[in-house]
Structure formats: structure tokens, C-alpha cells
Amino acid sequence: MGDISSIQEKRRSVIQDAIVRQNKKRRLMDRVFTGVTIACIALAMIPLGSILIEVVKNGASAISVEFLTRPQGSIVSGGGGIGPAIQGTLLVVGYASLIGVPVGVLAGIYLSEYAGNNRFAYIVRFFNNVMTGMPSIVIGIVGYILIVLAVGSFNITAGALALSIIMIPIVVGVTEETLKLVPHSIREAGHSLGIPKWRVTLFITLRSAKNGVLTGIVLALSRISGETAPLIMTILGTSLFFQFTFEGFTDPVDALPLRIFRLAALPYEHAESFGWGAALVLILIVLSLSMALRFLVLDRRYKASGGARL
Amino acid sequence: MFLGKKRKGDRIFRWVVIGASGYTLLMLVLVAFSVIEGAIPVFSLEGLSFFIGTDWNPVEGRESYGALPYVIGTLVTAGIAMVIGVPISLGIAVFISEIAPPKVGTPVAYVIEVLAAIPSIIYGLWALLVFRIWLLDLIERPLYQAFGGTLPFFAKAPFGLDVFTAGIVLAVMIIPIISSISREILKAIPNSQREAAYSLGATRWETVRKVLFPYAKAGLLGATVIGLGRAVGETILVTMVIGNALGIAAIPTTLFSQSNTISSVIASQFNEAVTPFHSSALIALGAVLFVLTMGINIGAQLLVSRMVKVVPGGRE
Numbered sequence: 001m002g003d004i005s006s007i008q009e010k011r012r013s014v015i016q017d018a019i020v021r022q023n024k025k026r027r028l029m030d031r032v033f034t035g036v037t038i039a040c041i042a043l044a045m046i047p048l049g050s051i052l053i054e055v056v057k058n059g060a061s062a063i064s065v066e067f068l069t070r071p072q073g074s075i076v077s078g079g080g081g082i083g084p085a086i087q088g089t090l091l092v093v094g095y096a097s098l099i100g101v102p103v104g105v106l107a108g109i110y111l112s113e114y115a116g117n118n119r120f121a122y123i124v125r126f127f128n129n130v131m132t133g134m135p136s137i138v139i140g141i142v143g144y145i146l147i148v149l150a151v152g153s154f155n156i157t158a159g160a161l162a163l164s165i166i167m168i169p170i171v172v173g174v175t176e177e178t179l180k181l182v183p184h185s186i187r188e189a190g191h192s193l194g195i196p197k198w199r200v201t202l203f204i205t206l207r208s209a210k211n212g213v214l215t216g217i218v219l220a221l222s223r224i225s226g227e228t229a230p231l232i233m234t235i236l237g238t239s240l241f242f243q244f245t246f247e248g249f250t251d252p253v254d255a256l257p258l259r260i261f262r263l264a265a266l267p268y269e270h271a272e273s274f275g276w277g278a279a280l281v282l283i284l285i286v287l288s289l290s291m292a293l294r295f296l297v298l299d300r301r302y303k304a305s306g307g308a309r310l
Numbered sequence: 311m312f313l314g315k316k317r318k319g320d321r322i323f324r325w326v327v328i329g330a331s332g333y334t335l336l337m338l339v340l341v342a343f344s345v346i347e348g349a350i351p352v353f354s355l356e357g358l359s360f361f362i363g364t365d366w367n368p369v370e371g372r373e374s375y376g377a378l379p380y381v382i383g384t385l386v387t388a389g390i391a392m393v394i395g396v397p398i399s400l401g402i403a404v405f406i407s408e409i410a411p412p413k414v415g416t417p418v419a420y421v422i423e424v425l426a427a428i429p430s431i432i433y434g435l436w437a438l439l440v441f442r443i444w445l446l447d448l449i450e451r452p453l454y455q456a457f458g459g460t461l462p463f464f465a466k467a468p469f470g471l472d473v474f475t476a477g478i479v480l481a482v483m484i485i486p487i488i489s490s491i492s493r494e495i496l497k498a499i500p501n502s503q504r505e506a507a508y509s510l511g512a513t514r515w516e517t518v519r520k521v522l523f524p525y526a527k528a529g530l531l532g533a534t535v536i537g538l539g540r541a542v543g544e545t546i547l548v549t550m551v552i553g554n555a556l557g558i559a560a561i562p563t564t565l566f567s568q569s570n571t572i573s574s575v576i577a578s579q580f581n582e583a584v585t586p587f588h589s590s591a592l593i594a595l596g597a598v599l600f601v602l603t604m605g606i607n608i609g610a611q612l613l614v615s616r617m618v619k620v621v622p623g624g625r626e
Binding site: 027029033036038040043047048050054102104106113114115120121126127130134136141145199201222226227228233260261275283286294 | 421427607
């Protein structure tokens with residue numbers, strides 16, 4: 001009898017030891033795993049830190065009033081600036097949003113307010129998502145084939161068309177998402193007053209979702225301001241300012257990303273410093289857009305308790 | 311009378327919004343039309359051998375164009391980017407959604423979003439002037455000295471502009487994309503799944519590996535495929551660091567070989583194309599890229615939409 005119980009006792013303690021050891025191992029694995037994920041974060045931070053430091057450090061010394069406002073001088077000896085590139089970026093992005101914003105917002109309205117779950121809406125939704133992943137260089141080909149070849153020269157309209165195609169699916173998606181967050185009671189209040197649906201949609205629903213829709217537009221603007229590839233085949237780049245004449249619309253235009261790309265290919269020291277300067281200006285434009293975005297997002301979710309802010 | 315007027319306004323507006331939706335589809339059709347239209351001359355010259363040819367000769371009279379080296383270059387660089395980028399992205403997503411308290415997770419998520427907002431041209435400039443030198447000194451040269459004589463992968467003296475550099479910089483670029491979509495997908499998993507695992511005494515690692523990952527398999531795969539689509543289509547960054555080899559020389563035989571991807575050939579040669587066949591060959595490469603990325607993105611959408619609706623924030 002005594003023998004048996006001591007054997008059982010021993011067996012139990014062996015099992016317990018094994019469990020304790022196993023648990024230690026499991027806890028250790030958990031620690032290792034936590035450490036690895038933190039290392040992943042650290043790895044992702046290194047490039048961000050380095051990019052920001054290098055762009056600010058090398059870019060700041062290039063920036064001056066002349067740099068921001070003058071066309072490029074001799075690239076070998078320096079002088080001049082990136083005025084035409086800044087002007088061109090603002091113009092081509094503005095032109096693209098003249099097409100992209102209305103189309104994007106209206107299509108978003110259709111998907112959220114009119115379509116329900118019909119097949120056409122499903123197709124529009126699906127292919128808009130697919131288009132967000134379309135490489136921008138492929139989209140540039142549209143501007144080249146349809147407009148550059150037809151006009152006979154590189155021009156701003158081709159660039160704006162290509163950028164608007166990149167912009168639209170982003171605006172459509174965010175607009176639809178935000179409109180769907182607006183509570184039904186808001187729309188019903190409008191309908192109960194006998195207001196036609198299109199006015200309810202534009203002046204009540206869309207207005208309550210204003211911040212979200214703006215978020216989508218800003219996101220799209222910051223994305224297209226940094227695009228380079230489609231501009232190579234549409235606006236080409238130049239060292240001259242855009243002229244507001246009829247001829248201006250049939251001439252090449254410059255843009256910041258394009259200027260950085262061309263400068264980076266040159267072996268001169270001034271080109272490098274100009275490149276960093278242009279990069280700093282571009283990053284300031286894009287990051288200030290994304291800061292503005294953050295500011296809007298804080299207010300984005302529809303606060304049911306706060307009621308409608310019409 | 312009053313009612314009739316109301317209905318008229320509604321009818322017009324309805325057609326306006328349907329028209330806008332149709333316009334978005336029309337753009338996709340125009341993209342497809344343009345790449346096919348522009349590619350016709352080179353297909354009439356080369357026929358199907360365009361896809362398997364390895365020559366690249368734009369000299370008039372002796373013109374010959376083959377896409378194969380660039381397709382291989384694209385797959386190799388994208389492959390390197392995925393091997394490095396996917397595990398890191400999943401680590402980041404898990405840290406933010408499962409491990410970090412919100413006080414830490416929210417700012418980290420914001421920083422990752424900033425990384426996603428930086429234009430690829432700036433990644434390119436940084437990679438060309440700064441990061442390339444780091445890689446060369448810290449990784450490429452030591453690898454070459456250690457294995458250059460024995461392993462064929464490393465058997466080429468590196469100088470920084472090669473498929474390895476392009477792959478790594480691409481990884482840096484796709485990490486924010488894959489990690490933020492994966493984060494959304496992990497967030498969409500019901501809490502009951504986690505609670506069930508913890509109540510059985512599972513550790514965090516076990517919960518993530520045995521409960522959350524299997525549950526979110528399709529969605530995480532979709533996030534990865536979206537990243538792959540970006541890596542395959544990214545142009546300017548790759549053009550700046552891949553070394554721009556042409557023809558048969560663009561088939562990478564080592565990690566440190568110069569090469570070219572489909573998109574980087576288009577970007578680097580488009581403005582130099584003088585003959586109609588040369589332009590057409592570049593657009594035909596665009597057609598190949600179009601088909602490739604359409605396939606990848608349609609696959610990704612089908613996978614991801616099963617889990618969550620992705621915020622279609624472009625690179626976000």
C-alpha cells in the first residue's frame with residue numbers, strides 16, 4: 001500500500017514539474033513574441049526618422065526666397081530655384097481636383113444614398129477598390145494616348161486627367177463610408193418636411209457628413225501631390241513658368257516630384273542640394289495636408305449624442 | 311404641380327449621380343483601351359514573342375523588344391520586398407492592436423500613417439543618396455565578403471544600385487500599407503474570440519497564433535496581396551535604385567545584379583523613345599503591368615471584402 005501511494009506521489013510531482021517547465025517555456029515564448037513585435041516597430045521607425053532628418057537637414061539650407069520663386073538657373077553653377085515646379089504642382093493638382101472632387105463625391109452619394117445593393121453599385125464599388133491599387137504609371141498612359149497624342153504635345157490637361165483618375169476612387173470610397181455613418185433619423189427629418197430627396201441629400205445628409213467627405217478629399221490631394229510616374233508621360237517637366245494663355249495649355253508644365261526626379265539623375269552637387277530643397281517643400285505640402293486631415297478626423301465620427309450639426 | 315416639380319428635380323439628380331458612377335467605370339475602360347491601343351504596333355512587330363523575348367534594341371531598323379527580363383526583375387524585387395516586409399508588417403499590426411495599451415498604440419499607429427503619406431519620390435531620393443550607402447556598407451559588402459566566393463546568390467561585387475536595394479526600399483514602402491490594413495482586420499475580430507482563448511489560459515502569443523491568425527487568415531492574406539500589388543506597380547522609387555539594366559542583362563542572376571522592373575523601364579525610357587515601336591513597346595509593358603496588377607487587386611479585394619470593408623484611403 002505504502003509503495004503504491006509513493007509511486008503515485010512521485011508520478012504526480014513529475015507531471016507537475018513538467019507543467020511548471022512547460023508554463024515557463026510558454027511565458028518565455030510570450031515575452032520573446034512581445035519583444036519581436038516591438039523590434040518590428042523600431043525597424044519601421046528608422047527609415048521615417050532618417051528620411052525626416054535628411055530632408056530637413058539638407059533641404060533647409062537650400063531654401064530661400066529666390067529658391068521658392070525663381071526658375072532654375074544654370075544647374076552646374078547653381079542659382080535660380082524651383083518656382084515653376086511649385087506653381088505647376090499647385091495648378092495640376094487643382095485642375096485634377098476640379099474633375100476628381102465632383103465626380104468622386106457624386107458617385108459616393110450614389111453608392112450610399114441611391115444604390116442600395118443592386119448589381120451596378122456592386123460593380124462600381126468593386127472596381128473603384130481595384131482602381132485604388134492600379135499602378136500610377138499605367139494611369140499615366142491614358143493621359144498620353146488620349147490627350148498628349150491628340151494635342152501633339154505634353155500638356156497640363158493630360159496630367160490633370162491622369163491625376164484625377166488616381167484621385168476619384170479614394171474620394172468615392174471615403175464619401176460613401178461617411179454618408180453611411182449619418183443616422184437615418186436625420187434624413188427622415190428632412191423627408192418629413194416634404195423636402196425633395198436631392199435637396200435632403202445635398203443640404204442635410206452631405207452637410208452633416210462634411211468633415212468626413214473633406215477628409216477623403218484631403219487624403220486624395222496629398223496622394224496625388226506626390227505622384228511622379230504619370231507626370232513623366234503627361235506634363236513632361238520644364239524649367240519655365242506656366243503661362244495663362246491659350247498656348248500655355250499646349251506646353252509642358254513642371255511639378256515638384258518631377259523636378260526632384262530629374263535633379264536626382266544629375267551628377268552635380270547643386271542638383272543634389274536643389275533636390276533636397278524641393279523634397280522639403282513637397283513633404284511640407286503633403287504633411288501639412290495630412291495634419292489638416294488629422295484635425296478633421298478628430299471630428300469625423302458622427303456623434304449621435306451631439307445631434308446633427310447642420 | 312408641386313409634387314411634379316419635386317419629382318423632376320429628383321429624377322435629374324438621380325441621373326447625375328448615376329452618371330458620376332458610370333464615369334468612374336469609364337475611366338477603368340479608358341485605361342484598358344489606352345494600354346491596348348498603344349501596344350498594337352509592337353504586337354504586330356513582335357507577336358507573342360514580345361512576352362518571352364529577352365532582347366531590347368531600340369535602334370531603328372534593328373528593333374527588337376522582349377518583356378521577359380523585366381517581368382522577372384519585377385517578380386524578384388517584389389519577392390524580396392514581401393519576404394522582408396510581410397513579417398514586419400504583421401508584427402506592427404499585432405503590436406498596435408493586441409499588445410500595446412491605447413496610449414502607446416494610437417501614436418504609433420499615427421506615425422505609421424505618416425510613413426504611408428510620404429511620397430515615393432522622397433523615398434527614392436533618400437534611398438539613392440542616403441540609404442543605399444548604409445545598405446552597401448552594413449549589409450551588401452559584408453555578405454559579399456563572407457559568401458561571395460561560395461554562394462551564387464552573392465557572387466557579384468555590390469555597389470548599391472541593384473535588386474537587393476530596390477527590394478529593401480520597396481519593403482520599407484509597403485510596410486505601412488500592409489500593417490494598417492492588417493490592423494483593421496485584427497480589430498474586426500470579435501472580442502469573444504480573444505476572451506475564449508484567454509479563459510483557457512492561453513498566453514498572448516498563443517492567442518495570436520492559434521486563434522486570431524487562423525480566424526483572420528483570408529483578410530490578412532488579402533492585406534498581403536494588396537501590398538504585393540503596390541510592390542509590383544511602384545515605379546519611381548525602383549527606377550532610382552535598381553541600376554536600369556536592359557535586355558538579357560536585366561535578368562538578375564545574383565542579389566547584387568542590376569536589373570529593371572516593368573514600370574521602371576517605362577519611366578526611365580519613355581522620354582527617350584524616338585521610334586514609334588519603342589514608345590509602343592513601353593506601352594505594351596504597361597499593358598502587361600495592367601493585366602498583372604488587375605489580377606492581383608481583384609484577388610485581394612475578394613479576400614479582404616470577406617473580412618472588412620477596407621478604408622479605400624489610397625496608401626493608407
